Amino acid sequence: xxxxxxxxxxxxxxxxxxxxxxxxxxxxxxxxxxxxxxxxxxxxxxxxxxxxxxxxxxxxxxxxxxxxxxxxxxxxxxxxxxxxxxxxxxxxxxxxxxxxxxxxxxxxxxxxxxxxxxxxxxxxxxxxxxxxxxxxxxxxxxxxxxxxxxxxxxxxxxxxxxxxxxxxxxxxxxxxxxxxxxxxxxxxxxxxxxxxxxxxxxxxxxxxxxxxxxxxxxxxxxxxxxxxxxxxxxxxxxxxxxxxxxxxxxxxxxxxxxxxxxxxxxxxxxxxxxxxxxxxxxxxxxxxxxxxxxxxxxxxxxxxxxxxxxxxxxxxxxxxxxxxxxxxxxxxxxxxxxxxxxxxxxxxxxxxxxxxxxxxxxxxxxxxxxxxxxxxxxxxxxxxxxxxxxxxxxxxxxxxxxxxxxxxxxxxxxxxxxxxxxxxxxxxxxxxxxxxxxxxxxxxxxxxxxxxxxxxxxxxxxxxxxxxxxxxxxxxxxxxxxxxxxxxxxxxxxxxxxxxxxxxxxxxxxxxxxxxxxxxxxxxxxxxxxxxxxxxxxxxxxxxxxxxxxxxxxxxxxxxxxxxxxxxxxxxxxxxxxxxxxxxxxxxxxxxxxxxxxxxxxxxxxxxxxxxxxxxxxxxxxxxxxxxxxxxxxxxxxxxxxxxxxxxxxxxxxxxxxxxxxxxxxxxxxxxxxxxxxxxxxxxxxxxxxxxxxxxxxxxxxxxxxxxxxxxxxxxxxxxxxxxxxxxxxxxxxxxxxxxxxxxxxxxxxxxxxxxxxxxxxxxxxxxxxxxxxxxxxxxxxxxxxxxxxxxxxxxxxxxxxxxxxxxxxxxxxxxxxxxxxxxxxxxxxxxxxxxxxxxxxxxxxxxxxxxxxxxxxxxxxxxxxxxxxxxxxxxxxxxxxx
RNA sequence: GCGAAAGUGGCGGAACUGGCAGACGCGCCGGACUUAGGAUCCGGUGGCCGAGAGGCCGUGGGGGUUCGAGUCCCCCCUUUCGCACCA
Numbered sequence: 001x002x003x004x005x006x007x008x009x010x011x012x013x014x015x016x017x018x019x020x021x022x023x024x025x026x027x028x029x030x031x032x033x034x035x036x037x038x039x040x041x042x043x044x045x046x047x048x049x050x051x052x053x054x055x056x057x058x059x060x061x062x063x064x065x066x067x068x069x070x071x072x073x074x075x076x077x078x079x080x081x082x083x084x085x086x087x088x089x090x091x092x093x094x095x096x097x098x099x100x101x102x103x104x105x106x107x108x109x110x111x112x113x114x115x116x117x118x119x120x121x122x123x124x125x126x127x128x129x130x131x132x133x134x135x136x137x138x139x140x141x142x143x144x145x146x147x148x149x150x151x152x153x154x155x156x157x158x159x160x161x162x163x164x165x166x167x168x169x170x171x172x173x174x175x176x177x178x179x180x181x182x183x184x185x186x187x188x189x190x191x192x193x194x195x196x197x198x199x200x201x202x203x204x205x206x207x208x209x210x211x212x213x214x215x216x217x218x219x220x221x222x223x224x225x226x227x228x229x230x231x232x233x234x235x236x237x238x239x240x241x242x243x244x245x246x247x248x249x250x251x252x253x254x255x256x257x258x259x260x261x262x263x264x265x266x267x268x269x270x271x272x273x274x275x276x277x278x279x280x281x282x283x284x285x286x287x288x289x290x291x292x293x294x295x296x297x298x299x300x301x302x303x304x305x306x307x308x309x310x311x312x313x314x315x316x317x318x319x320x321x322x323x324x325x326x327x328x329x330x331x332x333x334x335x336x337x338x339x340x341x342x343x344x345x346x347x348x349x350x351x352x353x354x355x356x357x358x359x360x361x362x363x364x365x366x367x368x369x370x371x372x373x374x375x376x377x378x379x380x381x382x383x384x385x386x387x388x389x390x391x392x393x394x395x396x397x398x399x400x401x402x403x404x405x406x407x408x409x410x411x412x413x414x415x416x417x418x419x420x421x422x423x424x425x426x427x428x429x430x431x432x433x434x435x436x437x438x439x440x441x442x443x444x445x446x447x448x449x450x451x452x453x454x455x456x457x458x459x460x461x462x463x464x465x466x467x468x469x470x471x472x473x474x475x476x477x478x479x480x481x482x483x484x485x486x487x488x489x490x491x492x493x494x495x496x497x498x499x500x501x502x503x504x505x506x507x508x509x510x511x512x513x514x515x516x517x518x519x520x521x522x523x524x525x526x527x528x529x530x531x532x533x534x535x536x537x538x539x540x541x542x543x544x545x546x547x548x549x550x551x552x553x554x555x556x557x558x559x560x561x562x563x564x565x566x567x568x569x570x571x572x573x574x575x576x577x578x579x580x581x582x583x584x585x586x587x588x589x590x591x592x593x594x595x596x597x598x599x600x601x602x603x604x605x606x607x608x609x610x611x612x613x614x615x616x617x618x619x620x621x622x623x624x625x626x627x628x629x630x631x632x633x634x635x636x637x638x639x640x641x642x643x644x645x646x647x648x649x650x651x652x653x654x655x656x657x658x659x660x661x662x663x664x665x666x667x668x669x670x671x672x673x674x675x676x677x678x679x680x681x682x683x684x685x686x687x688x689x690x691x692x693x694x695x696x697x698x699x700x701x702x703x704x705x706x707x708x709x710x711x712x713x714x715x716x717x718x719x720x721x722x723x724x725x726x727x728x729x730x731x732x733x734x735x736x737x738x739x740x741x742x743x744x745x746x747x748x749x750x751x752x753x754x755x756x757x758x759x760x761x762x763x764x765x766x767x768x769x770x771x772x773x774x775x776x777x778x779x780x781x782x783x784x785x786x787x788x789x790x791x792x793x794x795x796x797x798x799x800x801x802x803x804x805x806x807x808x809x810x811x812x813x814x815x816x817x818x819x820x821x822x823x824x825x826x827x828x829x830x831x832x833x834x835x836x837x838x839x840x841x842x843x844x845x846x847x848x849x850x851x852x853x854x855x856x857x858x859x860x861x862x863x864x865x866x867x868x869x870x871x872x873x874x875x876x877x878x879x880x881x882x883x
Numbered sequence: 884g885c886g887a888a889a890g891u892g893g894c895g896g897a898a899c900u901g902g903c904a905g906a907c908g909c910g911c912c913g914g915a916c917u918u919a920g921g922a923u924c925c926g927g928u929g930g931c932c933g934a935g936a937g938g939c940c941g942u943g944g945g946g947g948u949u950c951g952a953g954u955c956c957c958c959c960c961u962u963u964c965g966c967a968c969c970a
Contacts, residue, residue: 240887241887272970274970286970355970359969359970360969372968459969650896663894728897732906732907828902831949868950877902877903879950880950
C-alpha cells in the first residue's frame with residue numbers, strides 16, 4: 001500500500017519538519033484524543049443508571065465475536081451507533097449504550113485444536129485486544145456493563161432459561177436427521193446450512209440421526225409472523241426475509257387410502273396441499289425418499305435391491321446436486337396405488353427426488369395440470385394430466401397480456417401447468433364453481449367426511465440447539481437410568497465448563513471425554529447419572545444478551561424485570577444484514593418466552609433496526625484471508641480517530657456498502673484540520689458573555705451567517721435522527737464551515753491561510769461580529785460532537801465551558817433567525833427555467849406572479865404567445881404556460 | 884426461475900411529500916502566498932455550441948401521465964441482494 005503518511009502532519013511520536021514558527025492552530029489529533037479518552041474513562045462518563053424522570057434511550061450495536069482484530073468494516077457499525085448514542089445524550093436522554101462479547105463458538109475451538117491453546121485463553125486475549133481497539137475509537141460505551149457470553153455468570157442464565165423452557169415443553173429432545181458437517185465435525189442447524197454446505201466452511205452437508213435438543217420456536221411461528229407487520233422501523237428487506245423464512249401456508253391435509261393388491265384400503269397416506277381445489281386433477285401421489293412408507297414398499301417390492309439403490313441415489317443427490325442449482329426431476333413407480341378420495345379413482349404412488357421429507361407430511365398429491373413441478377414429472381414419465389381449472393374470458397381479460405395460455409386447457413396438449421384463476425371443470429359436484437370457492441367447499445367436505453382437515457404449515461422448523469462441541473454453554477441435564485431426564489436444580493447452576501480438555505477435533509463432544517464432568521448424581525434419586533455432554537448453539541447466547549445488559553451484574557436472576565422494563569426494548573439496534581434472519585428471529589422468539597415467563601412486558605425486543613453496509617476494499621469484503629483488511633489503529637496513527645470516524649460516516653449512508661479509499665480519509669482529516677484552524681485560535685477571544693442580540697447592530701452579512709448557523713442546526717438535527725443520514729449531516733457542517741471562512745475573510749478576523757510566520761492570535765473587535773461568530777462556533781462544535789467527539793470536547797473546553805460537551809446540550813434552532821429574508825425563485829416557461837427572481841420571502845402569490853410575468857427573460861419566451869396558466873408554488877417556483 | 888432493491892459528472896454521493904439535477908467531499912484545472920509546495924487560502928469544474936449574454940442536450944434505454952418527472956405508470960436492459968423444487 002502506498003504510504004500517504006507524509007501528507008499528514010507529524011503525530012506526537014514523530015519528528016516535526018523545520019518550520020520558522022509553529023503555526024498557532026496546528027491540529028494534533030493524537031494529543032487531544034488521548035486526553036479525552038483518559039478523561040472519559042476516569043469520570044466513567046458513559047455509565048448509565050435508571051432514572052424515571054428522564055426519557056430513556058437504549059442504543060445497541062450487535063455485540064462482537066472476538067475473532068482477534070477488528071477492522072474498519074467491523075467498527076463502522078460501532079461508529080454509527082456511537083453517533084446516535086452521543087446525539088441522544090446531548091439531547092437529554094438517559095442513554096444505555098453497552099457492549100459485550102459473543103464469546104463462545106467454533107473458531108475458538110478450532111484455534112485450540114490448531115495452536116494447542118485453550119479456547120478460553122484465545123478468547124480472553126482477543127477480547128482484551130479488541131476492547132483496546134474500541135476504546136481507542138472513542139466509542140461511548142458503558143463498559144461497566146461489559147459481558148462475555150463465556151462467563152459462567154452469563155451462561156448460567158442460558159441454563160436457567162433452558163430449564164424453564166424444558167418445564168414448559170419449549171425445550172424437548174428428539175431423534176432426527178440432522179445436518180452434519182464432516183469438516184467441522186458437528187451438527188448444524190437448518191439455518192446454518194447455506195446452499196447445501198456448512199455456513200462456515202462450505203463443506204457439503206451430510207445427514208445423521210442423533211438425539212438432539214430442540215427449542216419449540218414453531219409454537220410462536222404465527223405470532224412471529226403476524227407481529228412483523230408491527231415492525232415499522234425495520235428495513236422492509238429484513239421483514240420480507242423473515243416472512244419467507246417462516247413461510248406460512250394454509251392448506252389441507254387429505255388422507256389418500258393406500259390400497260393393497262385386492263383394492264382394499266389398508267392405511268392412509270396423509271398428504272398436505274394448498275390447492276385442494278385441484279384435487280380432481282390429482283392423478284398420482286408422490287412420496288419423499290425419506291417417507292416412512294418407502295422403506296416398507298422397498299422391502300415388499302419385487303426387487304428390493306434396485307428399489308433401495310434408487311432411493312440411496314436420490315438421498316445423495318439431494319445434498320450434492322442441489323447445491324449446483326436445478327436438479328433434474330426424477331422418480332420411480334412404487335407399484336402401489338392409493339385412492340383419490342374425491343374421484344374415487346386409484347392413482348399410482350411414485351417416489352420423487354424433489355419431494356421434501358421434512359416439509360409437510362413428506363407426501364404430496366400431484367396435480368400436473370396445475371403445478372409446474374408435477375407437470376414436468378408427469379410429462380417425463382407419461383403420467384396422466386387432467387385439467388380441472390379453466391380460465392374464463394373475464395380471467396383472460398383481467399390478466400396481463402401474454403400471461404394466459406391460448407385456448408381451452410387440455411391435459412393432453414398443454415405445454416405448462418396453469419396456476420392462475422379460473423372455474424372448476426371435471427370436478428364432480430364442484431364443477432362450475434370458481435376455484436377459490438371450490439377450495440373452501442372441498443375442504444368442508446373433507447372435514448365433514450373425516451378424511452381431511454384444514455391446517456397451516458410452516459417452513460420454519462424447530463430450532464435444534466445441540467452442538468457436539470466444547471466451547472459453549474453446557475446443557476444442564478442429567479440422564480438417570482431410573483428417573484430418566486432430570487434437569488440440574490437451579491441451586492446447582494451454573495454447570496461450569498471444565499477447564500481441562502483434550503482437543504482432538506473428533507466428532508464426539510469433548511465433554512464426553514471427561515469422566516469427572518460426565519458422572520453426576522441424579523438430582524432426583526441421588527443414584528448415578530450422566531450429564532448431557534452437548535453444548536448449546538451460540539445463537540442461544542445472543543438471543544437475550546440485550547436484556548442482560550440492562551442488569552449485567554445480577555447474580556440472583558437473569559435480570560431484574562424492573563430494570564428491563566425501564567430500558568427495553570432497544571430503541572436503536574444496528575448490525576449487519578447477515579443477521580437478518582437467524583439472530584433476529586431467535587431474539588424475537590426469546591423475547592416472547594421471557595414475556596410468557598412474566599419477565600418482560602413487551603413483545604418485540606428491537607423497536608428500530610438499521611442494517612449497516614459492509615466496507616469493501618478493492619471491491620471485496622475485508623477479511624484476514626484476503627489480506628485486505630484496513631486496521632483502524634493504523635488509521636488512527638495517521639489521521640486520528642476523529643478523522644477516521646468522520647470519513648467512515650461521510651462516505652455514504654450507513655445502510656450502503658462503501659469502498660474504502662485513503663483519499664477520502666485524507667479529505668476528512670483536512671476538514672477537521674480546517675475546523676481546528678478556524679476555531680482554535682479564537683477560543684480565547686470568544687470566551688465570556690456577549691451582548692444580547694437586541695443591543696447589537698447586525699448587518700446583512702451578520703444576519704446571513706446567523707441564518708446559516710440556525711439552518712445548519714435544523715438540518716443536522718433532522719438528518720441525524722430518526723433519519724440517520726450521517727453523510728448529509730456532515731455535508732451541512734462543511735457548508736457552515738465554508739461560510740464561516742468566507743465571513744471571516746470578509747470581516748477580517750480570519751488568520752489562517754497566511755504564512756506560518758505571520759501567524760498571530762486573532763481577535764475580533766466588533767461586537768456584532770464577535771456575537772455571531774461565537775454563536776456559530778458553539779453550534780458547530782456541539783453539532784460536530786457526535787462525529788468527532790474528541791475535537792469537539794477540546795474546543796468546547798477551550799471556548800471556556802466546563803463540565804463536558806454533553807452537559808452543554810444539543811443546540812436549538814431558532815426558526816425566526818433561520819428564515820430567509822429573500823428568496824430566489826426560478827420561473828419556468830413551458831417547463832424550462834427562464835429566469836430567477838430575487839424576491840422578499842413574504843411576497844404574496846399575486847405579486848410573485850406579476851413579477852414573473854414582467855421579467856424580461858420571461859417576456860422573451862412568452863412574446864407572441866398567450867399565457868394560458870400560471871402555477872405558483874409557494875416559496876419554490878413559478879410555472880408559466882404559454883401557447 | 885421467483886422476489887426485492889438499485890442504476891445520477893472522472894469518483895463517493897445529494898435532491899424529505901412531483902417543483903432550480905449534481906449539495907458536500909474526492910480528483911482535476913487555475914490563482915494567491917512562497918526558495919519550494921505534496922501545506923494553506925481563493926476561484927473553476929456534467930456535455931456540446933457561443934467572445935459574451937445566452938442557447939441546446941443531460942439522472943441505464945424506450946414509451947406515457949403532468950404546466951413541470953431523477954422522483955409517478957408501462958415495457959426493456961444491467962447490477963446487487965434474498966429465496967431457490969416448501970406442494
